[in-house]
Amino acid sequence: MNLFANLTNVLNSDVLSRIATYIDEPTEKTTKAVNGLVYTIIGGLMKRTTSEIGVNQLYNHIQKGRYDGSLTENLPAVLKDAALTNTLITQGNDVISHLLPAMKSSIGSMISGYAGIRNSSSIGLLGLTTTIVLHVLGKQVKDQKLDADGLAASLFSERDAFVNAVPEDFMPQLVEKVGLHQVVAGLAMPARRTTAEPSGRTTTTVTRPTISYEPTDDSDSENETLTKWGVGALIAVALAVGGYYLYQNTQKYSNGEEAIEVTSMADTVQTDTVARSLAVPKDSTAKTAPKPAPAATTPVAATSAVATGGLTQQLAPYLGNAALPKGRIFPLTGITFQPGSLSMTAGAQATVNELATILKTYPQLQIQLVGYANDATGEFTNKSLSFKRVNQIKQQLMASGINFMRIDAIGRGTGVAKGDTSRIPKPTLKKIDLKVVVK
Template identity: 75%
Template sequence: MNLFATLTSVLSSEILSRIATYIDEPIEKTGKAVDGLVYTIVGGLMKRTTSEIGVNQLYNHIQKGRYDGAALDNLGTVLRDPAHTNTLITQGNDVISHLLPAMKSSIGSMISGYAGIRNSSAISLLGLTTTIVLQVLGKQVKEQKLDADGLASTLFAEREAFVNIVPGEFMPQLVEKVGLQQIVSGLAAPARRTAVEPAGRSVTTATRPAVNYDLADDSDSDNGALTKWGVGALIAVALAFGGYYLYQNTQKYSNGQEEVTDVTSTTNDTLQADTVTRSLEVPREQAVKTVPKSTSVSTVASTTGLATAATSSNLTLQMTPYLGNAALPKGRVFPLTGIAFQPGSLSMTPSSQAIISELTTILKTYPRLQVMLVGYANDAQGGFTNKSLSFKRVNQIKQQLMSSGINFLRIDAVGRGTGVARNDTSGIAKPTLRKIDIKVVVK
């Protein structure tokens, strides 16, 4: 299905006008906020269906909430009634709290800043837009008789359209806020709820009774009592074991015995793990000693340990004095002229890897450094657009940096297509671009 085209049809100018009247915001800002929320909700649901529990939750909410598309037929009439509109908002916000737990507030703040509307308006639009998206998905489930796996696969079929349609200025914050790194890079896939019996017959779990993952109070049930006793027993055992372990180590220490404990390094996977509670707050800048004006470029390079002039490339020689001087403001852009791709493809030239390795060294040398990779492309071929190609290229560089141990929160990736805006009416001819830049966001 063409999900975004369907949603654009449903969210007509008449519908947006009535929504804007309800939340008391300008229609232009309302439309921009709704668009941003459509991208956010669809992307969030894709991420949710990468786990079996998420697949079940989405399908069960559609079934239990009777999202079958019927409400779309008279949506304009419903939105005339404030009471009915509020019901849709409440229903959608309840669902989003289950499907994207602990993210409602952060999504509201993101949309509020993106569209320039009040935070309360963004939260109301989040509930209403969620309900509309689920109605469209539910209609697809009903018409095509999809099970949970079919719904997840159908949703993931929109990934390419998702990457192409999300505006370049919105994509970085959407990816980081909702945790869509694996989605946009094409590394994620919908979870499959299938198992094979010993006899060799394939059994699809979608045929099993629907599982309810909603939180419920089971304190009065036998199962709830048994669960509590079981948890209590486990806690008691853990405390006993901990006491015994502490006693043994205390005894060894008192007898003059020393033990060497293993120190396990935090793995790259842990650094890249996406949780809804991860804070994306930019760290406060700490005082950095200013390099004296009399210090030469070669001295700075030697002091930081990056490389000497004999072994460093132009990138290191350009960035080292800038990053080492706290008096220079952040925001400077450096061209990554050493990174290039084969025309119309995602295949890097062999010499590009050396620049990526060098960039990795720079990021490790300056652990507070946060950057934005900005890509431009004018050589798209086949199914690619210049915008999607430019984004995929910089995202590929980001993935390599992450694989080398760089925390993904330190790297933004933005694709700007040819660099020429579609709505440019100046009449002045502008050259299309094919390059990759790196912008320093935090020093």
């Protein structure tokens, strides 16, 4: 029996009814919220166990908190006691703050909007559901005698069941809010704390006694402190290098030296900006030296963009001009799909490949793919169809070597809000847009 089946048995109608009474919300909405939280917590724990410290922390909390399944055996009776229920909520919220740091409020807001309940109710349900999920996982650890690696592997064995169980109308916001892109795509794997020696024997890289590998509860804050010091050091180094670079360029221009021509596209833009800001009017060579490189990228591309309409010709002038702000939207007219399906039309793949090349050419570029659909069949809703299409493009870009963090995928259905009361007819949309988030 899989994890979701166990949770369904534990969170039966009697339990859900008692929970609804405790938080003073309708049972139907409470059930929807609890189900959404189960998917959120399981997905978040999968993502957490992709790192070794996450594997250790999850196992550590289960062991120290004595999550062994004992709660699930008498849950209805426990929920009759308001004081005990509140203790479970507090305990669960404390754990979620360590396992999914800085995400408690955002998860609460997401569930509140998804299920239509108060935000305070969703936060309470988050704590309670977390405690129940950990008890179900803890019982699995106890019954199967799992170590930390075994727990992580067992959790990831539920990935397919997880993807199939999450409702289509909830999946897009869950993926974006919790950052489950690689988990859903099947690209994430659980971190392992064991390695094989050349002789074929398997040894443990971290000793098994609890005290040797269990992190303290404030490990996240320690990591955060180290991160802040690291970022501060990097900023200081960057400022020193930048100051030296500006000083050297100023000295060159004051001595009448010409700017050095740079061949790479990204460096050309940066060099041009510095050259223009430091150019001395009396030195004509200093003003004209940088011109050949931009002429090959920006002006020529701008001319051909009107003539050909190619994606590269449209994006190159914009991406190559540092003065233009981020946020511009480009329609991906070359990527279309067969009606009501996820099958691309002929020629669409070429545009996807071209987009992958652009992302490799501009390594700092981050984009958002926004999909619209108005041709859904009985198998999909327009909302889910629009998301699945842009997510399919994202998966192809990731397969070509693009980091998933550089690509956002959002499905907006027909583009017409359900709550629109303006009574002004609005056309439904069927297209895919590309928004430049970072240049």
